[in-house]
Amino acid sequence: MRKLLAVLLFLLYACRDSLTVKVEVCKGEPSVVLPCQYSQKLEEIVTVKWSSFDLDPNTVHQRQEADDLRGQNEIFKGRTSMAPLALDSGDFSLTLSEPQVSDSGVYICSLRHETEEIMVSDVQLIVTVIFPLWAIVLLALLAVLVLLAGGVLFNFRQYFMSVYRVEVDSGEESVLLPFKTAVCLPGKSKVTWRTHDSKVVHINSLNFQHQQHRQFKDRTEMKKPGKSRDFSLILKKPTDKDTGTYICTVCDYWSENISTKKQVLLNVKAGPDSLIISIDFGSGFSGYAFNVKPRQEGGETQIKRWRNGLGLDTPKTPTCILFDEHAEFMKFGYEAKTAFNNMRGEEAEKHYFFENVNMAVHGRVSKSKDLQINLLFWILSCPLLTCLSMI
Known part of the structure; x- marks a missing residue:
């Protein structure tokens, strides 16, 4: 009898899954909407923050009872807005006017209350441009140069990708969730790997086991970053239950200010049987x-x-x-x-x-x-x- 992997899906509770949303828009459009919906009722006054960790400062837009744009990055001045009743309706979508190619990247929508921050959704914005004929010829020439330097770029690709995708077959011994960064970091950093729904996967601490979610007990390993700034995580014996978005946050050990942050989309394919x-x-x-x-x-x-x-x-x-x-x-x-x-x-x-x-x-x-x-x-x-x- 064939070996079967039985997955019981009890439909007694609704489950919430937050995956990266991709939004594409052409340069020249008057505006683009980055969607973010929050279904739970807000009992207390919180701060809705849109941010992009590829920027410094990383604040794109911030709303509490009213817009708070004091820490907003200069490139978004006068270009962002949210619905007036966003906190009441749970629709935290952000409207970005006059999208530029340089606006492309991953935008995080999160809720902040005192010292706690919860990510609600993340949106990958792609702003494209229609190229004239001369630009296509120029790109063809540049493509030749890129191919010549492809080997070097491949070795350093993990330093520059904001969202990395990994696919592995169920039953493999382990899978690597890559994260390398070129960002200048403080002397001592705290590295935390979490799932999209805030389950603790791994922390670079000797006594993190009591915080680690039971799904990942004795299944994670991370090299000591050292000067290489390599925060990649090894996940042992992956199964299709591990499929999802993994977020690695690097922050200052003492102040816990976030230095850099990246996501890895892991897809574990179920076996044919x-x-x-x-x-x-x-x-x-x-x-x-x-x-x-x-x-x-x-x-x-x-x-x-x-x-x-x-x-x-x-x-x-x-x-x-x-x-x-x-x-x-x-x-x-x-x-x-x-x-x-x-x-x-x-x-x-x-x-x-x-x-x-x-x-x-x-x-x-x-x-x-x-x-x-x-x-x-x-x-x-x-x-x-x-x-x-x-x-």
């Missing part, structure tokens, strides 16, 4: 779907069809389960409901019938300990085993 299962346990109805092959190999999502013997054929079944008098599983869904309804009074009293499995799991139905264990085990294993048996 992976099995993906999606299970939905609802209060009224439940169902599941699965895929045994990647989409690029022609794999299609298979949805379990449920029938009640009365001509119904639905993608979901009632969330009902029936156990016998010994707390052993008997039937689920339509079959459980039909079987229990056909039982007479004395026979029905000997059985355990749940119309809402979610309530039973959360302990709202008082039954025997063995019954609770069997109920939970069935919920976690039965749909997966059913899918495996259909392969």
